[in-house]
Amino acid sequence: MSHFSSLAEVLQHQAMSRPDVAAVTVYSDRPGERPSLTFAALHAQAAHLARQLAAETAPGDRALLIFPSSVEFVVAYFACLMAGVVAVPMMQPRRNANHDASAAIIADCTPRLALSPASDPDPRGLLRERLAAHGIRHLPVALAPEPAPLDAVRPNADGLAFLQYTSGSTSLPKGVMVSHRNLIDNLAMMRERLGNHADSAHVSWIPLYHDLGLIMNLLQPIYLGAPCVLLTPSGFMHRPLNWLRAIHEHRAEVGAAPNFAFDLCVDRFRPEQMEGIDLSSWKIALNGAEPVRAATLERFAATFAPYGFAPEAMRPAYGLAEATLLVTAAKRGSLPRTLDVSAKALKAARIAPPEDAADRHVSASCGSPMTGLTIAIADLETRRPLPQGAIGEIWIQATSVAGGYWQRPEESEQTFRARLETDAPGSGGSWLRTGDLGHLDEAGELHVVGRIKDVxxxxxxxxxxxxxxxxxxxxxxxxxxxxxxxxxxxxxxxxxxxxxxxxxxxxxxxxxxxxxxxxxxxxxxxxxxxxxxxxxxxxxxxxxxxxxxxxxxxxxxxxxxxxxxxxxxxxxxxxxxxxxxxx
Structure with missing residues (x-):
């Protein structure tokens, strides 16, 4: 599908070729409620809303998307893509503004509109209060009984698809400028590496304002023409085994989550809650968004093997918003690779065999670079590329690397347009500096050690x-x-x-x-x-x-x-x- 210039065109294609397939289904926190939209219905609803957005905006205006995991979020996101509006997914504002990223995001991207569910009463008035303070027009979104078609879409491959705000784990959130071309290229990389297809149903509980939830668990299945099933984050945290039950019910092939989620499933494991569950359909248990632990892979596989989970389904991966999403992963069907290294040498920023059992540290590989993506391990001081087995900063080159941070030219120059000491003058290609430490093993696979600022x-x-x-x-x-x-x-x-x-x-x-x-x-x-x-x-x-x-x-x-x-x-x-x- 690489010939498409935007995901809006992809959705139009799916609506025509797979109109009656359920594109998205949501497990509400209310018992028995599972709203769903087919590809045809999703396209029609998004086109209807896009007409209204196009009438109230100019191409390139920003729109906040403030939704729980819902079909309304998916409609609003694709409406923005169709209307040439830059979507800005954002979590619901919190009362304690000192510990809330929403105020910083609003001030940074200066949105024209804010979209949220018409069914959400906002009882404390916090959202309305925050939007009114910044002069932002609030547009409640509800599904239309008779959606009107859209004459034409406004996006182009070089324009922005959305702003993905970084998580703020080490600093204030920054808006990563993801273009339509970045998004399409990374989705194509994921399809090629993971071997997913139109029958690869995805089940996710990750919030849709997070890049793993949005791109891997929602946009990837839509790109493939596959069903997507969404659970709520709060539902997962209280009953994590419900995620596995949903994978069973939908015979899903893909479920992605951070490392802690796999640990939480083991910690909350109860045999009676797993009765009748068959996980043999699960082919890609993608583990990313935070450091992957070898012990987690082993515990999860051992706990759920009696329920059909195959060890080779576990898929450690590495990615970041600045590269759209996925950077490395192993191919479907291969067992996760681990490497025994010296804990003492690791403290000295070196990779060496362990001296004895007490010195053994097990490092989990995050797989090899995606096709079309290049990784270099760079010395922090000299910016020279380091040999295999040496720890340095992870640098990336790829068409999926975003254009920079919104309205932050100096930080964008430092992060997205770095040069290795060995790059020939005028050679053109620049590198993304990830801020993460890692090394490449003898098979060319990436091991992530940590973040530079945290060492x-x-x-x-x-x-x-x-x-x-x-x-x-x-x-x-x-x-x-x-x-x-x-x-x-x-x-x-x-x-x-x-x-x-x-x-x-x-x-x-x-x-x-x-x-x-x-x-x-x-x-x-x-x-x-x-x-x-x-x-x-x-x-x-x-x-x-x-x-x-x-x-x-x-x-x-x-x-x-x-x-x-x-x-x-x-x-x-x-x-x-x-x-x-x-x-």
């Missing part, structure tokens, strides 16, 4: 926060997996110290002996990383700052610790719902 250097030794966080969570049953943050501070003696903030398990709150838990954490970190923690902070369930994809916001956690605004573990009440919203 902690203690007495000249590199420590990666995700490794310490994993050790902490495994040190005591009262601690919640994938809900900790490690970061450094400078003490009064100008010495760098490590702080760990860790959520407790909700079900364990009443029985926690804090001194015992802290001692277990300290001992585990010393034994596994040869470094002492300055302080262990236990906090309330669901209160750790996380991005929309479930990434830990270490810099924001650090700021809240310094401000003294983290919520202690022994406060009354429960913040589980906030955890669901942030995932």
């Amino acid at each position: 902690m250097i203690i007495r000249g030794v590199n420590h990666y926060p995700q490794d310490i966080e994993a050790t902490v969570a495994a040190s005591h049953p009262s601690l919640r997996r994938d809900h900790g943050a490690a970061f450094t501070i400078i003490d009064e003696h100008d010495i760098e110290r490590i702080i760990v903030v860790q959520e407790v398990e909700r079900t364990q709150r009443r029985d926690i002996a804090e001194a015992e838990v802290v001692a277990a954490v300290q001992a585990a970190v010393v034994n596994n990383h040869d470094v002492a923690l300055h302080k262990v902070v236990l906090i309330r369930t669901g209160s750790l700052p996380k991005t929309t994809s479930g990434k830990v916001q270490r810099s924001l956690t650090r700021l809240r610790w310094l401000e003294g605004t983290l919520e202690p573990w022994n406060l009354s009440g429960d913040a589980e719902d906030r955890s669901a919203a942030s995932a």
